[in-house]
């Protein structure tokens with residue numbers, strides 16, 4: 172379903188960027204909201220300012236690579252807050268990779284889906300305790316959210332990388348690229364990645 176919504180956006184509203192996104196013109200916007208999941212031990216719940224460095228990194232990277240301004244969902248609001256709701260264990264400890272696909276249809280997936288900032292346009296980021304075999308996870312354009320775990324919080328490029336997946340970009344075997352799998356990745360991107368990113372439904376003119 173989401174894949175259809177995504178393709179329709181790329182071929183209509185965002186057709187200009189699908190074809191000429193490499194021009195990086197005009198400036199576009201991308202809104203995100205970060206919900207930190209409460210830990211079972213309250214004192215182990217990360218504080219909202221833990222994500223400050225990753226936000227700075229993503230802002231700089233998206234501006235430089237895509238001419239896209241990263242903004243919080245609420246005007247003048249904060250990017251991050253602790254979600255005032257007890258998450259199910261399945262959401263706190265999730266599975267990466269293809270495990271995430273199965274999970275998407277089950278408890279964790281429905282918890283994330285029911286706590287989205289807004290459907291379709293913004294990307295909601297959930298900070299969970301642990302993702303099995305990964306430090307961040309995105310199902311690509313199929314869903315409106317990505318997850319980052321406590322290990323991922325220690326690497327400032329993880330937020331930009333996962334949100335880039337949500338905007339349709341896939342892994343590249345190039346150490347200098349933002350879409351390199353490992354956390355030793357760089358911050359560069361190729362011209363056609365601009366087309367894909369800028370024509371995502373999450374990236375808007377308003």
Ligand SMILES: [Zn+2]
Nearest residue numbers: 332336342352
């Ligand atoms: Zn990745």
